[in-house]
Structure formats: structure tokens, C-alpha cells
């Protein structure tokens with residue numbers, strides 16, 4: 001039975017709230033500010049779409065938009081953005097550690113990252129840390145993985 | 150950047166093609182046949198919705214619907230249904246092995262299962278098998294997990 005959990009995400013081609021907040025978070029971390037043009041570029045959408053979504057995010061209390069200062073995350077927006085960025089990182093490191101091709105990792109991560117509870121994130125983080133710190137286990141699993149393809 | 154992969158899934162509240170095929174697959178495995186009433190019950194939707202979707206699945210070549218024989222999966226439909234059911238099983242066993250609460254596991258799995266490539270499924274399967282067969286490692290990870298909460 002499909003879960004009825006409310007999600008800030010669509011997966012129907014157009015990036016949803018969680019993707020915007022993740023991207024704004026990443027830009028602020030990397031550059032200190034998030035410009036519409038950079039958000040548009042990173043999400044592969046038009047600047048008009050970004051402006052529309054930012055108005056929606058502002059109305060919903062996730063960001064504050066000021067014409068000359070750009071987009072600022074509220075505490076709630078910052079929490080969601082950082083959370084998705086963390087899920088993105090953990091999933092990516094876990095899968096990339098096995099040597100999967102980056103495009104596949106990226107596509108899977110972009111989909112999966114919206115469906116991960118705190119508990120599941122804890123499990124995936126533990127697995128990632130264990131594998132990154134346990135070369136013997138990683139070697140064993142990679143050998144098995146190579147045998148599957 | 151969100152992935153542009155085409156998906157047979159919506160996550161916007163109403164179960165999508167992949168969920169129907171998974172459910173029909175499961176019913177056929179369990180009971181030998183898939184009735185509209187059972188599909189509706191398992192997906193939490195009306196029988197009218199199921200009938201509509203089955204006509205769509207029939208038109209797209211995933212099922213054949215015969216009034217008195219019920220729903221039969223085509224080879225393509227059977228492949229998709231079995232594939233989603235397998236992703237569901239692997240994710241569920243992997244997460245449930247850590248003792249996460251079943252409702253959370255179910256919600257995460259129902260979301261994640263639509264975003265898992267063959268390569269990622271192989272990795273998750275390996276991890277599941279390793280953890281199910283390695284009590285020492287599992288004990289160590291569960292102890293760490295308990296320390297996180």
C-alpha cells in the first residue's frame with residue numbers, strides 16, 4: 001500500500017519545494033548567498049519558475065526574499081534544506097563507495113532523498129560510516145558486486 | 150539537480166502504475182489471481198479507481214483484463230511488478246533488520262522503492278545479505294544506532 005505521508009516533492013519532472021530548499025542551502029554554504037540565476041541553473045529550470053517558487057516558499061515561511069539581498073532561508077527553511085542536503089550526501093557516499101556510475105547514483109539519490117525518515121537516515125549513515133572505515137568489508141562486498149554483473 | 154528519469158509513479162497521494170503492478174503481482178503470488186476488490190483494498194482506493202487504472206494498464210500493455218478471469222499481467226507488466234516487489238522486500242528487510250518501527254519502514258519503503266536502479270538494488274541486496282549473515286557486525290551497528298537516539 002502506498003504511504004500517505006505528505007511530501008514537499010513531486011517527482012513529476014518539475015523540482016519541488018524540497019529540491020529548491022536543498023539547492024538554496026547548498027548555494028548559501030558554497031557562496032554565502034543564493035541568486036535566482038544560480039538556483040535556476042542548478043535546477044535546470046527558467047528564472048521565471050524560480051521566481052514563482054520563491055514567492056510560494058516565502059508565503060509558506062521557508063524563505064525571505066529581498067530583491068537586492070537575494071533569498072534567505074528561515075529557520076524552518078534552513079532545517080528542511082540542510083536535512084535534504086544531508087540525505088543527499090549520505091546516500092551519495094554510500095552508493096558511490098561501491099563504484100556505481102555517477103549518473104545512476106545521482107538519479108537514484110535525487111529520487112530517494114525525499115523518502116527518508118530520520119530513523120532510516122541514521123541507518124544509512126551508520127552503514128556509510130562502517131563501509132568507509134572498514135576496508136576489509138568493503139573489499140569483500142565490492143568483489144561480490146562485481147560477480148553479480 | 151533533480152533527476153529527469155521517467156517514472157511510472159506519482160507520490161502525490163494516488164497510487165501510480167508501479168504500485169498497481171506491484172500489488173497485482175503480490176496478489177497473484179499469494180492467491181493465484183488478482184481481483185479488483187482486493188487491489189482496491191490493498192491500495193486503499195475505490196473499486197472505480199482500480200477499474201479505471203486497469204483499463205489504462207491494459208491499454209499500455211501491462212495487463213490483460215477479462216471480466217470473469219480478472220487481471221492477468223503481461224510479460225512486461227509482470228517484470229515491472231516483480232521488480233518493484235523485490236525492491237520493496239530488500240529495502241524492508243534491510244531497514245527492519247535494524248529494528249526500525251514498521252510504520253516508518255513501510256512509509257520510507259513505499260517512497261524509495263520507485264527510485265532504485267538495478268545497480269543500487271544490487272548494493273542494497275548485498276548489504277541486506279551481509280547484515281543478515283553477520284551477527285557480529287549487526288550487533289555492533291545496532292549498538293551504535295541505539296546510541297544515536
Ligand SMILES: [Mn+2]
Pocket residue numbers: 022084088109110113150
Ligand atoms: Mn538532492
Ligand SMILES: [Mn+2]
Pocket residue numbers: 001171233237258259262
Ligand atoms: Mn511497495
